[in-house]
Amino acid sequence: MSTAINWSARVGTRVQSLQEYAPEPLEEIAERLNLPVGQLIKLDANENPYGPTPHALEALSAFHAQNRYPDPISRRLRRAIGGYLGMDAAHILVGNGSDELIDLILRLFRPDSTRQRAAAADNAQQDAAATGIGQLLVCPPTFGMYEFYGATNDLQVLSIPRAAAFAVDIDAIEALCADDPRPRIAFFASPNNPDGALLPDATLERLLALPLLVVLDEAYVEFSTSNEEAVCPSRARQVPAHENLIVLRTFSKWAGLAGLRVGYGVFPKALVPALQRLKSPYNVNAIAQTAALATLEDLPQALVVVDKIIAERERLLARLAEIPYLNVYASQANYLLCRVHGLPMTRLCAAMERLGIILRYYEGPELGDCVRISVGTPMQDEALLRVLRGLQQEERAS
Ligand SMILES: Cc1ncc(COP(=O)(O)O)c(C=O)c1O
Incomplete structure (x- = not known):
């Protein structure tokens, strides 16, 4: 029997304005x-x-506990991450990729509804008006998921665009906070994407x-x-000294586990119990925990690969800098952003796709003339360079 209710029309307006993310x-x-x-x-x-x-x-192929639920709070993995970072595991929470933790942080501070405020006031629990953080600060261009999760959690998103060469406009942020000092959550990727x-x-x-x-x-x-010591310049170990610093990390990139979804956050200890209560119980599956743990047991091997990617990044940077129609930005990550001038982006994209080379293109005034290239193997990068040099010759000939 039909209830004559149009259910899809009842989907919240916040969802209707979202763009699907489906690469x-x-x-x-x-x-x-x-x-x-x-x-x-x-x-x-x-x-x-x-x-x-x-x-x-090896750990993945030996895995045999598919019928068992995983440890909901990833105890062994958190201890191993603590060892890796040289930190107390009580600061660490593991997530289904760092994406989940971006969402979780925003949900943690999502302002209470009117109903919840009224209930808290009735019970004289706390000053409900002083809970929640209603604004998210982002500095584009940056990773798009901050804004996405800000919108899905009903936060008002404030954008302070980056200045020249993608520098965070700290003067503008200070001016905003001086004008209106309400508390806000601010996300910064470092290295920035x-x-x-x-x-x-x-x-x-x-x-x-x-x-x-x-x-x-x-x-x-x-x-x-x-940095001067040429060691990983993470700020994770600064977290215990600051009540307002959270550091997110992931196994997706350096550890090659993007498909398994394991990220983690280093949080002020005071926030961890509330995060543990809020997260989904079995957010990180058992296979993902096993693979991340095995990676940390095999750290020297993982770091050999990281070094190989860093060396290849520097080689690719030098080769890209020789291409006259590209301006390449120096990078501390496993990708290189290039601004393309004097060559239509559509031509570049078509030439790459003819050979099956997939790059990241953008829309809009800030990055519409940019392409981001992940560092591949030397063989993959040589194939890319051949296409770029071929385009250079075509330009000369035309
Ligand atoms: C800056 C940044 N943060 C987080 C992520 C997501 O990482 P994860 O795979 O851990 O969700 C990405 C992925 O591209 C990223 O570029």
Whole structure:
């Protein structure tokens, strides 16, 4: 019997304004380009072309506990991550990719509904008006998921665009906070996606002095060596000294586990119990926990691959800098952003796709003339360079 209710019309307006996120899977790209899947060179999502370490692969094939629920709070993995970072595991929470943790942080501070406020006031529990954070600050161009989850959690999203060369406009952020000092959540990727630059220490210090909960997304930090000691310049170990700093990390990039979805956050200890209560019980599946743990048991091997990718990034950067119609940005991540001038983007994209090379293109005034190239294997990158040099010759001849 029909209830005569139009259910789809009842979907909240916040959902109707969202864009679907559904990148084309490899098999469908191959079909569209009329090429075998094995011929595709996928350099659009900053994945690790070498995959998991041999020990992680062994652990995956030996895995036999499919019938058992995973540890809901990833105890062994959190201890191992604590060892990796040199930190107390009580600061760490593991997520279904760092994407889940971006969402979880925003949900944690999502303002109470009118009903919840009234109930809290009735019970004289706490000053309900003082709970929640209603505004999210983002500095585009940056990783799009911050804004996406801000919208899905009903936060008002404030954008302060980056200045020249993608620098965070810290003066504008300070001016905003001086004008209206309400607390806000602010996300910064370091290295930033798409340009690959680290957030400078001086900028981070100024941000931490503001009424901001600063979430530093270090998805790519294992590929960064730009400090004097040439060691990973992560700020994870600064978390215990700051009540308003959260650092997000992931196994997707350096550890080659993007498909298994394991990320983690380093949080002020005071926030961890509330996050544990809020998250889905079995958010990180058992296979993902096993593979991440095995990667940390095989750390030297994983870091050999990281070093190989860093060396290849520097080689690719030098070769791209020789192409006259590209301006390439130096990067501390496993990708390189190039601005293309004097060559229509559609021509570049068509030439790449003819050979099955998939890159990340953008729309809009800030990045419409840019292409982001994930660092591949030397063989993959040589195929890319051949296409770029071919286009250069065609330009000369025309
Ligand atoms: C800056 C940044 N943060 C987070 C992520 C997502 O990482 P995960 O696979 O852990 O969800 C990405 C993925 O591209 C990213 O570029």
